[in-house]
Amino acid sequence: MPFENSAVSAILVLQGGKDVENIWVKKIRGKQYECRSIPFWAYNLSFGDFVECGPDEDGEGLFLDRVLKKSGNRTVRTGFKGKQRANHPDAIAFREYLDEKRLGYEFTKPNLFAINVPSEESYRDLLS
Numbered sequence: 001m002p003f004e005n006s007a008v009s010a011i012l013v014l015q016g017g018k019d020v021e022n023i024w025v026k027k028i029r030g031k032q033y034e035c036r037s038i039p040f041w042a043y044n045l046s047f048g049d050f051v052e053c054g055p056d057e058d059g060e061g062l063f064l065d066r067v068l069k070k071s072g073n074r075t076v077r078t079g080f081k082g083k084q085r086a087n088h089p090d091a092i093a094f095r096e097y098l099d100e101k102r103l104g105y106e107f108t109k110p111n112l113f114a115i116n117v118p119s120e121e122s123y124r125d126l127l128s
Helices: 089-100 120-127
Strands: 007-013 020-029 032-035 050-055 062-069 074-079 105-108 112-117
Touching (some): 020 062, 074 120
Parallel strands (some): 007 062
Antiparallel strands (some): 050 062, 105 112
16 A cells, blocks of 8 residues: 555565565654555565564664554465466456455466455355
């Protein structure tokens, strides 16, 4: 959700240490931030989670260090195969479903969705 004026980008080093994901966070106080994006690659992190961030050893950039408190949200990821991928009629219908159910999502072309699921009921509905 990079549209929020108070959100800044933090770097999260992914498991294995070779790859990173940029996560939008909003400062709460001190080193405490709130996750304001839906992660594509980072597991055990969801929209609304409270996290601790700090600079790297050179003081350059902001790095996400750990989750302090879970928000109760769940992140679900899915993608579409084939030549049409995100332009496939089922993918278009899926985006319409997410919009109708007011489930927040982020989308990266050509085919990956990261979906914020705020409740167990929403999760069951999504899977049915």
